[in-house]
Amino acid sequence: MISVMGTIFPIIFVVVAGIVIFVLIKGIMQWNSNNQQPVLSVAAKVVSKRTDVRKHTHQHENHQSIGSSTYYYVTFEVESGDRMELAMSGNEFGMLAEGDYGKLTFQGTRYKGFDRDHSTGGY
Known part of the structure; x- marks a missing residue:
C-alpha cells in the first residue's frame, strides 16, 4: 500500500x-x-451579453466558506460582420444593452471601452 x-x-x-x-x-x-497589438476603435453593435458564475469553496482552519465569482462577457459585431466576445468589468457590462451601437475600443482581446452612439442610426 x-x-x-x-x-x-x-x-x-x-x-x-x-x-x-x-x-x-x-x-x-x-x-x-x-x-x-495596436489599440483599435471601430464602429460596432452589442449583439449579446452573458455572465459566467463560478462557485468556489475556501477551507479555513475551523470552517469552510463558500463564495462565487462572476465574469462578464459581451459580444460585439463590427461593420464587416465579424464578431468578437470580450471580457469586461461588471460596471461596464451593466452600462451596455443588446442593440447598442457605438465605437468599440479594444487591444487584441482586451476590452478598452465603448462609446455609445446616441443617434438612431447604426454603424
Whole structure:
C-alpha cells in the first residue's frame, strides 16, 4: 500500500503542477500578445451579453466558506460582420444593452471601452 501511494502521489503532484504552469504561461502569453497589438476603435453593435458564475469553496482552519465569482462577457459585431466576445468589468457590462451601437475600443482581446452612439442610426 505504501509503495502505491509513494508512486501515485508524485505523479498527481507533477500533473497538477504542470497544469498550473501551463495556465500561467498561457495567461502571460495572452497578456504579452495583447500588449503587442495596436489599440483599435471601430464602429460596432452589442449583439449579446452573458455572465459566467463560478462557485468556489475556501477551507479555513475551523470552517469552510463558500463564495462565487462572476465574469462578464459581451459580444460585439463590427461593420464587416465579424464578431468578437470580450471580457469586461461588471460596471461596464451593466452600462451596455443588446442593440447598442457605438465605437468599440479594444487591444487584441482586451476590452478598452465603448462609446455609445446616441443617434438612431447604426454603424
